[in-house]
Amino acid sequence: MQIDNNQLLRFTTAGSVDDGKSTLIGRLLYDSKSIFEDQLAAIENTSKQKGHIGVDLALFTDGLKDEREQGITIDVAYRYFTTPKRKFIIADTPGHIQYTRNMVTGASTANAAIVLVDARHGVIEQTKRHAFIASLLQIPHVIVCVNKMDLVDFSQEAYDKVIKQFEEFSSKLLVKDIRFIPISALLGDNVVNRSENMNWYQGAPLLHTLETMHISSDENKVDARFPVQTVLRPQSREFIDYRGYAGRIAGGVLRVGDEVTVLPSGFTSKIKSINLYDQELEEAFAPMSVSITLEDDIDMSRGDMLVRSNNQPQLSQDVEIMLCWLNNSPFKPNAKYIVRHTSNEQKAMVKEIVYKININTLERDTEDKGLDMNAMAKVRIRTTKPLMIDSYRENRTTGSLILIDEATNETVAAGMVV
Incomplete structure (x- = not known):
């Protein structure tokens, strides 16, 4: 399967407190060489001041002062990085129960969710909560990373136990694709590079899984939806009769000549033109921002929606x-x-x-x-x-x-x- 190098994958990370989310993201960024030199130098200096041996990977994401002092993630921290195969946006969400709303916010646009489980503790209530929210938000792919395998001597038995616990629970969830990876975020096992300590695991490391995962588009390409944001009436003589309806296409494809219905009024017309800045287009699709004119003079304003007459919400x-x-x-x-x-x-x-x-x-x-x-x-x-x-x-x-x-x-x- 061919992967589009410009394709963007949004994924969220979630797990209980101290399951190692920030360390995992730090490891992803560090081992994939996605960190600027000045940022790396600043983190190395902070790590030394804290008395850490080597780089404290969690500091790459825990940017807020309060978070660093408490050693937890409070807000949703967004990070961006690119590999030769794909572009990524990470939403690092809090683990505490009182920050459930933050996870809902961070996961609302995600294509995949990484749920971390501490290999020592197995599936706990917060694991179930995060998996349920991922299911509720219709995230199609869930990757369960069984972390801290180094603290259970890289035991396959401990890993299999977590898989069994999660599968018993997840049978109730509406998630089609659930994958399991044993990792050590601290040591880097199976994050970017394959682990030499877990030869019994035959699957791919996390980054390779994210790079090759097939994702469908965020946008609905079937149901044409065009919420009107504003009406354009230029004052210049060149456009004296121009009445354009500007907005961002929320779904589907619209073409010149399509019969459309204006909602909620129910009036119908045909698309006369589609404009993108000074260009005239034959078609436009989600999530493009365009201006559309109609063949008939219909009263339309902000909050109305243009849809295909034969496909209505x-x-x-x-x-x-x-x-x-x-x-x-x-x-x-x-x-x-x-x-x-x-x-x-x-x-x-x-x-x-x-x-x-x-x-x-x-x-x-x-x-x-x-x-x-x-x-x-x-x-x-x-x-x-x-x-x-x-x-x-x-x-x-x-x-x-x-x-x-x-x-x-x-x-x-x-x-x-x-």
């Missing part, structure tokens, strides 16, 4: 979503919220909490109707005007939304359309 004021509560203040049943969905903004209320998910046991609780920070629940919301939605599984852009507190203007929750 669901139009609804009552929407079921899986919600992660992000705010420090708990959910208030009668509070007024603003929903932001693509370029559309509507007032909304939470009609019903269908069930809450116990993040540790993954059980559904239909009795508890409260939402605190990091809580995850299935809810029904009602908006003042219809939203043009697809399920999150079909389209991550038209299938996601955020709730904003009308009184404080704070983002309180992120939701995925079921």
Whole structure:
């Protein structure tokens, strides 16, 4: 299989506290020679000041002062690196239970998730929680890295035990591709280079797995969705009759001559032209930002959506979503919220909490109707005007939304359309 050298792979790392996420990312960057000399010199100097022998790999990602002092990762740390075979964006997410919301944020655009498991402790509640969130966010590939194999004498028996524990649990998850790799992030075994200490493992190291993993595009190439961000009416004489609708294509392909429907009004027309700066295009696709003109003069504004007439999203004021509560203040049943969905903004209320998910046991609780920070629940919301939605599984852009507190203007929750 041919891998596109310019193809971008986004992956997130998650695991319990002290499972070695930051050390693993540091090892990936260090051994793949993706670190600038001045950065390496600064980390080497900090490592010496802390009394470490050699380079403290975790410092490559734990950039915040508070994190370095506590030795934990608090925020989502994004890192970028490139190998001859692929480009990567890493989202290093926190392991503590109180930072569940950070993992949801970091993993929302990921193609793959690396879940770290300490070989000494095996699968614990936080492992299950992170794997469940990866499943909930429809991440297609999960790589379970059984770390700290050096502390169990590189034992195949210890590795097989973790695999059995994880497989028993993951049979309930909606993840098609789960892979297992025994590693030692500290020593570098099976991270970038094959381990000489684990000849019993016949699979590929982590970096080779990431470089050769087949990923489908982030974008839905089938369902044409064009949320309108603004209407362009140039004042120059050259464009005196120009009325263009500008925005970013959220899915599918649009071509000149296509019959399209304007939602929510339902009026139809055909695409007259597609413009990218000063270029005229015959077609455009997600995630391009373009300006589109129509053959008919139709009243359209920000928040409307252009779709193909024979392929339309669901139009609804009552929407079921899986919600992660992000705010420090708990959910208030009668509070007024603003929903932001693509370029559309509507007032909304939470009609019903269908069930809450116990993040540790993954059980559904239909009795508890409260939402605190990091809580995850299935809810029904009602908006003042219809939203043009697809399920999150079909389209991550038209299938996601955020709730904003009308009184404080704070983002309180992120939701995925079921």
